[in-house]
Amino acid sequence: MPDRAFPEGGPSFSPLYRQIKALITRSLQAGEWRPADAIPSEIELAARFGVSQGTVRKAVDELASENLLVRRQGKGTFVATHSEEKVQYRFLRxxxxxxxxxxxxxxxxxxxxxxxxxxxxxxxxxxxxxxxxxxxxxxxxxxxxxxxxxxxxxxxxxxxxxxxxxxxxxxxxxxxxxxxxxxxxxxxxxxxxxxxxxxxxxxxxxxxxxxxxxxxxxxxxxxxxxxxxxxxxxxxxxxxxxxxxxx
Amino acid sequence: MPDRAFPEGGPSFSPLYRQIKALITRSLQAGEWRPADAIPSEIELAARFGVSQGTVRKAVDELASENLLVRRQGKGTFVATHSEEKVQYRFLRxxxxxxxxxxxxxxxxxxxxxxxxxxxxxxxxxxxxxxxxxxxxxxxxxxxxxxxxxxxxxxxxxxxxxxxxxxxxxxxxxxxxxxxxxxxxxxxxxxxxxxxxxxxxxxxxxxxxxxxxxxxxxxxxxxxxxxxxxxxxxxxxxxxxxxxxxx
DNA sequence: GAGTGGTCTAGACCACTGA
DNA sequence: CAGTGGTCTAGACCACTCG
Missing domain, CATH: 3.40.1410.10 (Chorismate lyase-like)
Incomplete structure (x- = not known):
């Protein structure tokens, strides 16, 4: 179970779901799951981090809204990739x-x-x-x-x-x-x-x-x-x- | 309690919190609460619509992310206004x-x-x-x-x-x-x-x-x-x- | 201290996918 | 059918504001 302590000068309070979010981000960055791969289910992640599914859910929600993860109902949550985008040019407006x-x-x-x-x-x-x-x-x-x-x-x-x-x-x-x-x-x-x-x-x-x-x-x-x-x-x-x- | 029925051609499913969101939007549009006013607390809204606080919360979350409402912890939720913005020109980038x-x-x-x-x-x-x-x-x-x-x-x-x-x-x-x-x-x-x-x-x-x-x-x-x-x-x-x- | 929004939990059930 | 994410609930407790 993650600790709620925070470093000097940081925010006055860091909710659990943000710590979970940071842990998931670290795994993404480290390549634990490759682009386009499915990450573990919410229930598995909840067990792994020792928190409730709802807390994992809020962490994943934020990562999905930042386009780091993609949720697909009934299938799972996947590592976002530039390969399978509808648009050829992601940032060209x-x-x-x-x-x-x-x-x-x-x-x-x-x-x-x-x-x-x-x-x-x-x-x-x-x-x-x-x-x-x-x-x-x-x-x-x-x-x-x-x-x-x-x-x-x-x-x-x-x-x-x-x-x-x-x-x-x-x-x-x-x-x-x-x-x-x-x-x-x-x-x-x-x-x-x-x-x-x-x-x-x-x-x-x-x-x-x-x-x-x-x-x-x-x-x-x-x-x-x-x-x-x-x-x-x-x-x-x-x-x-x-x-x-x-x- | 709102009905889950949906019009022909609409989405195949309309979750409760979206219906609540629509109801709140309607009140905003109708001027039930003026700009910069506080809207009722989540508990009051939950009672009024006959749903749980969590459902109201999700509706208000979306409206806040669309800049129609502003949440202030410990104080309440307020109707957004152009008057009290830090920036003089909201849309001028x-x-x-x-x-x-x-x-x-x-x-x-x-x-x-x-x-x-x-x-x-x-x-x-x-x-x-x-x-x-x-x-x-x-x-x-x-x-x-x-x-x-x-x-x-x-x-x-x-x-x-x-x-x-x-x-x-x-x-x-x-x-x-x-x-x-x-x-x-x-x-x-x-x-x-x-x-x-x-x-x-x-x-x-x-x-x-x-x-x-x-x-x-x-x-x-x-x-x-x-x-x-x-x-x-x-x-x-x-x-x-x-x-x-x-x- | 009372009231607000914010977090977290546990559990139930729904919608969707694919074998 | 089992497994996934999505919704909804009820309740507990925390952080913040203000009188």
């Missing part, structure tokens, strides 16, 4: 103006191993000059180039990444990262701006230089809010828009 | 690049009663030509004009709206709408693009024509997902950005 589904195509332009410039190293919590991978790719929707993005990944977690392996990858990129490198993206933060297209961006997106582009700078996190990806994307919003819901 | 708080100032440029053009009437579910109010305003942060927006409101719900009344209003605009017109904004959807500044927008925002601007088209909803506001904003993102969190 771009939609066609006419609402039709996007027939998408992607092309990897480049993949290099280099030393992190300061403005990449800093958000990734690396030292300047640390090894990183830089992937550049172009997404086209209905044969129109729409998204040009640079993806920066810490070298330590993505050893052996090459353009070839990226090109061979079929499903979502995040599923590839999850399977090949054991890095699971949980959540992300974006900063969005309007900018004028550089000569290079204009060329790839088949626009004139200076055309307005949406700039999205994304920082993605894995367990423990550890940053593991920086993305800098330019979106041509002539026929598409970035959608958002405010609550 | 604009942040200064340096992260410092924004000293903001707003100026109402115009307020007219006119007939809705088709592209405004349609999202508001009005007929083309229906009376609407159009409010134009300019927001400045640290003495720099950053946001120019047109706000469109259905005439039927905002009778008597004038520039004067808007200028006199101190707190958030949505608090003003809530208090003066009984229209409470619950959630919103936005479509975001990069566009080139028009001559008019450039003038207000002190930019050159053609400068890249973020365009945000917002549709806000009140109870029952009824649309009651269209906003078209242009944001100068030279020193600010639109932030978003992806889950």
């Amino acid at each position: 771009l939609t066609s103006d006419d609402g039709k589904p996007l027939r998408s195509e992607r092309r990897f332009i480049d993949c290099q191993r280099l030393r992190a410039p300061a403005d990449i190293a800093h958000p990734l919590m690396l030292r300047s000059g640390a090894p990183v991978f830089m992937v550049r790719r172009l997404l086209s929707f209905d044969d129109r180039p729409v998204v040009l993005e640079d993806i920066w990944l810490p070298g330590a977690h993505f050893k052996g990444l090459t353009t070839e392996r990226l090109t061979d990858c079929r499903g979502p990129l995040y599923a590839f990262f999850e399977e090949e490198f054991g890095v699971r993206m949980i959540r992300a933060e974006e900063k969005i701006r309007a900018v004028a297209a550089s000569a290079e961006a204009a060329q790839w997106l088949k626009l004139i230089q200076g055309a307005p582009l949406l700039s999205a700078e994304r920082l993605s996190f894995t367990y423990d809010d550890k940053p593991v990806e920086v993305r800098r994307g330019f979106y041509d919003t002539s026929f598409h828009h970035y959608r958002n819901t405010l609550n | 604009l942040t200064s690049d340096d992260g410092k708080p924004l000293r903001s100032e707003r100026r109402f440029i115009d307020c007219q009663r006119l007939r809705a053009p088709a592209d405004i009437a349609h999202p508001l579910m009005l007929r083309s030509g229906a009376p609407v109010f159009m409010v134009r305003r300019l927001l400045s942060f640290d003495d720099r004009p950053v946001v120019l927006e047109d706000i469109w409101l259905p005439g039927a719900h905002f009778k008597g709206l004038t520039t004067e009344r808007l200028t006199d209003c101190r707190g958030p605009l949505y608090a003003f709408f809530e208090e003066e017109f009984g229209v409470r904004m619950i959630r919103a959807e936005e479509k975001i693009r990069a566009v080139a500044a028009s001559a008019e927008a450039a003038q207000w925002l002190k930019l050159i024509q053609g400068a890249p601007l973020l365009s945000a088209e917002r549709l806000s909803f009140t109870y029952d997902d009824k649309p009651v506001e269209v906003r078209r904003g242009f944001y100068d993102t030279s020193f600010h950005h639109y932030r978003n969190t992806l889950n």
Whole structure:
């Protein structure tokens, strides 16, 4: 049975279900259950942790609402995965103006191993000059180039990444990262701006230089809010828009 | 005790707590409890609806997570209001690049009663030509004009709206709408693009024509997902950005 | 101390899945 | 049919607020 003690400076009270939640998260992080696997049933977990089913339930509820677990009535609770998502692009909020589904195509332009410039190293919590991978790719929707993005990944977690392996990858990129490198993206933060297209961006997106582009700078996190990806994307919003819901 | 029957085509099963939730929502909508008021305690609600406290709790939990109610331990559960929010702009996701708080100032440029053009009437579910109010305003942060927006409101719900009344209003605009017109904004959807500044927008925002601007088209909803506001904003993102969190 | 929301339990039963 | 998650109950106790 977990202890209710808390460290100096922490919250004044940590309910049991949060401690259970932390234990389950630790098992997820440690890979005790693989992506897409079923985790033990609520009754089993309750026995294992020495608490009631209701307490386990509340812990699992929160993890499910954070998209770390997926509940399926009658079947069990499963470790979430990027592989079997309905949407190809989990974090890309771009939609066609006419609402039709996007027939998408992607092309990897480049993949290099280099030393992190300061403005990449800093958000990734690396030292300047640390090894990183830089992937550049172009997404086209209905044969129109729409998204040009640079993806920066810490070298330590993505050893052996090459353009070839990226090109061979079929499903979502995040599923590839999850399977090949054991890095699971949980959540992300974006900063969005309007900018004028550089000569290079204009060329790839088949626009004139200076055309307005949406700039999205994304920082993605894995367990423990550890940053593991920086993305800098330019979106041509002539026929598409970035959608958002405010609550 | 509510009935579990469900209408043709609805979900195959409607749990009790969702029916309770619907009943509470109806009372909120009907104004049985005013904004910022405390609603009855969980025990009272349980007695009133003839269910257990746990069932009421689950209903209230969902309403709190949708920002319709606010729970305060030891005090009670309160009807959410736009008046006492920490943030001045509930739905404006604009942040200064340096992260410092924004000293903001707003100026109402115009307020007219006119007939809705088709592209405004349609999202508001009005007929083309229906009376609407159009409010134009300019927001400045640290003495720099950053946001120019047109706000469109259905005439039927905002009778008597004038520039004067808007200028006199101190707190958030949505608090003003809530208090003066009984229209409470619950959630919103936005479509975001990069566009080139028009001559008019450039003038207000002190930019050159053609400068890249973020365009945000917002549709806000009140109870029952009824649309009651269209906003078209242009944001100068030279020193600010639109932030978003992806889950 | 009384009243509120917050946690935890134990047990019953329901809805759904798949063998 | 057994096993899973989902709902609902009744009751106990805890944490917090305020008079």
